[in-house]
Each structure stands twice: as C-alpha cells, then as structure tokens.
Amino acid sequence: MTIRIGKIGYLNVLPIYHPLETGEIANDFSIVSGPPSALNQLMDAGRLDVSAASSIEYARHPDKYLLLPDIAIGSRGPVQSVLLLSRGPVDSLHGETIVVSAQTHTSAALLRVLLAEWKIRTNFVTGDATAILSRGERPQAILCIGDEALNLRFHPDYPVRTDLGEAWRTLTGMPFIFGVWIARRDSLDRSGQAVRRACDTLIRAKVWGQTNIASMCALAAERSCLSREELRSYFDGLVYDLGEAEKQGMTRFYRHLAEHGIIEDVPSLNFLA
Structure with a gap:
C-alpha cells in the first residue's frame, strides 16, 4: 500500500x-x-x-x-511565523475587525483564546493579507502565518507585531x-x-x-x-x-x-x- x-x-x-x-x-x-x-x-x-x-x-x-x-x-517562545500585525497597540483593537488568513485553524483559535484572556473583543473576517495589502487596503490588524508572516513581519504600516508563540508563553509559561x-x-x-x-x-x-x-x-x-x-x-x-x-x-x-x-x-x- x-x-x-x-x-x-x-x-x-x-x-x-x-x-x-x-x-x-x-x-x-x-x-x-x-x-x-x-x-x-x-x-x-x-x-x-x-x-x-x-x-x-x-x-x-x-x-x-x-x-x-x-x-x-x-x-x-517566539515562533516568528505566526504574527498578529496591527497598526496600533493590541489593546486598541477592542471593537475592531481583524483579517485572519484562511490557511490557518490553530493560529486563529489561539488568537481567540489570547484576546479572550486579555478581555479584548474583536470581529474577524477571513482574507488574504498579501492580496489585501497589495490593493492598498490597510485593515487595523491582520493575522498572518507561515511564509506570509515571515515576508510581512516588518511591513512599515504595521509597527506592532505580536508573536503568538511568545504571547502564549507569557500567558502560560508553556511551549x-x-x-x-x-x-x-x-x-x-x-x-x-x-x-x-x-x-x-x-x-x-x-x-x-x-x-x-x-x-x-x-x-x-x-x-x-x-x-x-x-x-x-x-x-x-x-x-x-x-x-x-x-x-x-x-x-x-x-x-x-x-x-x-x-x-x-x-x-x-x-x-x-
């Protein structure tokens, strides 16, 4: 077989x-x-x-x-390829909409857990971050994973980079x-x-x-x-x-x-x- x-x-x-x-x-x-x-x-x-x-x-x-x-x-700790990129501090995202890559399930769930622990309520839409940015759109925050996150992590319009691996370790002390x-x-x-x-x-x-x-x-x-x-x-x-x-x-x-x-x-x- x-x-x-x-x-x-x-x-x-x-x-x-x-x-x-x-x-x-x-x-x-x-x-x-x-x-x-x-x-x-x-x-x-x-x-x-x-x-x-x-x-x-x-x-x-x-x-x-x-x-x-x-x-x-x-x-x-830091994973570098699972990033919440935002235009301002994470606590300023309350009530905002986050664009989430359609390629991820675990990272999206982890982000939901972290935001709930931080008492931040947001909306989520599924989208292709690279395509959205190439059209000139600038959502308040995007969740990127994999190679896309590595390529976008220093995007000048998104100065706040929250590494979800590091955020999890800060919350729990665990891998x-x-x-x-x-x-x-x-x-x-x-x-x-x-x-x-x-x-x-x-x-x-x-x-x-x-x-x-x-x-x-x-x-x-x-x-x-x-x-x-x-x-x-x-x-x-x-x-x-x-x-x-x-x-x-x-x-x-x-x-x-x-x-x-x-x-x-x-x-x-x-x-x-």
Whole structure:
C-alpha cells in the first residue's frame, strides 16, 4: 500500500520533507502539499493516511486520529511565523475587525483564546493579507502565518507585531504546538504495518533535518527573502519534538478551547504505538 502523506507547504517543514523528497531517506510515499486548513480537510475526508495537521484538527476529531509520537511543529517562545500585525497597540483593537488568513485553524483559535484572556473583543473576517495589502487596503490588524508572516513581519504600516508563540508563553509559561502529525485510525486498521513504517520514516526524516539544519538554511535562503542568518534564527526557534512539556502545553491549549466553547471536550492525547 502506498501511504498518502500530507505536507504543509511552508518553510517550517523543509527539514522534515526535504530528505523524503530527495531520497535521502528512502520512502514510497505519495506526498500531497497544501496549507494546514486544506490538509485538515483532506484528513477529515479520508483522502490522506498520515499528515501534518493543525493541532486543533486532532482536538476536533480524536476519534478519527492517533498522534505520531515525538514529532510536531511548535515553539517555546517566539515562533516568528505566526504574527498578529496591527497598526496600533493590541489593546486598541477592542471593537475592531481583524483579517485572519484562511490557511490557518490553530493560529486563529489561539488568537481567540489570547484576546479572550486579555478581555479584548474583536470581529474577524477571513482574507488574504498579501492580496489585501497589495490593493492598498490597510485593515487595523491582520493575522498572518507561515511564509506570509515571515515576508510581512516588518511591513512599515504595521509597527506592532505580536508573536503568538511568545504571547502564549507569557500567558502560560508553556511551549505551544501549532502542528502535529496524525494518522487515521481506519488507515491503521487497513494497513497497520505500512502506516507504522511510514511513521518511523517521518521520525527518521525529522532527525535528519535537525542534524542538517545548516544546509537546510542555505537551501531555504535560495527561495526566500530571508538571509541564512535570519533563517537559522527562525529554525532555531522552532520545536520539532513532542516531549512532556509540549504535551502539557497542548492539553492546556485544549482546556482553553473548551472553556471558550471552541471545542466541546478536552481530548486525551492518544498516540500511535
């Protein structure tokens, strides 16, 4: 069975998927690339077997998925690629409208949690920040993720940059996990050996990427507006492991989501054996 693997189409997963796509780590995957929101939908529909996904996707459908152990995308502070860009201080956004990227689910939910904790009430509209700004429009605030956030983070019309990874650490003292890797339970039932082998391969690819992060920065610099030094700072700020502290941060996030009515219940973290 060829395992259908979902890949987030952002720089942050380059260290994991580069060795898979170049054959450094042997595999026979069918890799599908897309933004987190699209991969969430494909996993929910059963069109992928294993995928990187928004951490909130697992919380919404824990009956469908198992988490892969010790692989994730998160931060223990500034993440640099999940930013609320605003024209004024965050507390001045009360009653204003925030443009939220359609590509994100977890980051949008995290922003809702943070604003609720800060007692700031806002409205939200979904939009393409890059396209909106290119038309000359200047909304009061925009939530950007991934490569778009890296490209827009120093936009002169948005001097206030709130890094949601850092904001979460300030609020809780914990790491934040934006993305996880999940396997469909029914795929495991059909082809357990192939799915487990795919999970082992992803873990080996993660280790390869961490070991070769300098060469990943050089490669990323060829296709990015960021320098090698900026990319090294970016990658060094990311968490690719899913240890105990990260699991605690996930559970804390899920508790906040349940408290604010974004999910019904706090799911248990169930892992692929």
